[in-house]
Amino acid sequence: MSMILPGSTIGIIGGGQLARMMILEGRKMGYHFVIVDPAQDCASHDIANDQIVASWSSLNAALQLAKVCDVITVDTEHVAWQSIQAIEDQVPAYPSSIVLKNVQDRLSQRDFLQKLDIAQTPYVNVESIDELRNAIDQVGLPCVLKTRTSGYDGKGQAVIKDKDDIHVAWDKIGRVPAIVEGFVDFQDEVSVLVARTRVNSQVRIATYPLAKNIHRKHILHKTVVPAGYPENIEKNCFQFAHKIVDAFDYIGIMAIEMFVTKQGEVLVNEIAPRTHNSGHFTYGGCVTSQFEQQIRAITGQSLGATTLIEPVVMVNLLGDLWKEDINFQTLMQTPGVTLHLYDKHPAKPGRKMGHFLVQGQDIEALSAKADDLYNQLT
Ligand SMILES: Nc1ncnc2c1ncn2[C@@H]1O[C@H](COP(=O)(O)OP(=O)(O)O)[C@@H](O)[C@H]1O
Ligand SMILES: [Mg+2]
Known part of the structure; x- marks a missing residue:
């Protein structure tokens, strides 16, 4: 891949908070940004240099973007792979259409992982209620039904x-x-x-410390780093991650969600070919944030250090908290705490509005401090 130099324009399909944080980090390196998002007032609208108001999957928007950008990335995997395929010979796109095609359909994603011999929970394709009944005989109860496409934050699941x-x-x-x-x-x-x-045709890989994630109602609530797992389990997680990015000949940041079972087995749950909510701790918590790293990776720069500065806890702030007047005063006055807000309007239940980081030394104490600060907001 060739280097994309400062002054060049980066296209991002999707203008949500992930795009916003990529732009905040990319601008300091001298890049310009054009986003594609159907919402005029999306989280990135006022910091992008330009916006194409169109759906994420719009072929027209992709063609337009290809004309004005030197490289293209996404802040969501729900972009039609066909739109990316149509522009790939004009402008590099990371993730590629092949990655998107394999990832955005849960069945092809799981088939891909299976071919790589990566441990995961048993799964069966179902297209009718009769097939569902038979599938349950194979995977057992309880089980989880998930739409093959368009799911996120537990949506499309039962x-x-x-x-x-x-x-x-x-x-x-x-x-x-x-x-x-x-x-x-x-x-x-x-x-x-x-x-x-x-970099100069040499593959470079940088891995962030393992993160432990706590979900509420299928949405990420809290991330704790270090995760506190023994070296052998960590090694297992990293090996899976490296096998996946190598198999795709991947360029950029990828997030791989995994379960650690009570027996200490690691099972891959899902992969996201982009920056990820569970990586927000890196933005302030590591030497190089996931957002800066994404910009470095797709522009052919060397990767930045992934070192954790000190133990950190990240807590998501969802729109539910805004139902009454939300008061950030205590949070903002507490040492070691950093508030991030995405400037999204309006606040809606389940909508990701911001997050905060709590940094310090003792991870148990930080986690309790984070819970306490969160509870004061509710
Ligand atoms: N097979 C499963 N077994 C137990 N819990 C699950 C399973 N699949 C999903 N979950 C729970 O639901 C959450 C969301 O599911 P996930 O597959 O990550 O979809 P998405 O994040 O795209 O909505 C997971 O983080 C996990 O808490
Ligand atoms: Mg998930």
């Missing part, structure tokens, strides 16, 4: 505990092609963020 729940679950996901997965009674959820690029 847990089936009992055979009587089948109809409700099938209706809940909208009776569309889906996969059914064995329910994993995990000890923890963890994620690995890994960056991969080529």
